[in-house]
Amino acid sequence: MTLLSDYRDDRIALRVYLGAALFAATADLYRLNPEPGPDPTALFIRFLHWARPHSPP
Structure with missing residues (x-):
């Protein structure tokens, strides 16, 4: 498993x-x-920059 798949539904928890x-x-x-x-x-x-929220297109 990867962090992105583990926290797919809770990006805030991923950043915490x-x-x-x-x-x-x-x-x-x-x-x-x-x-x-x-x-x-x-x-x-x-640690954190890659998990930042994506800007809408």
Whole structure:
């Protein structure tokens, strides 16, 4: 299964799940490499940007 199929009917829950994963990954990466720390933009793109709502045509 994929996240998109698991959350097909609840895109808000998908984004909540991805936000929690982003939070956990940020904490882990900061703990493992505090200097210079994780890049917030790169993490946002990796975890949340792809799941953004699509604009209507």
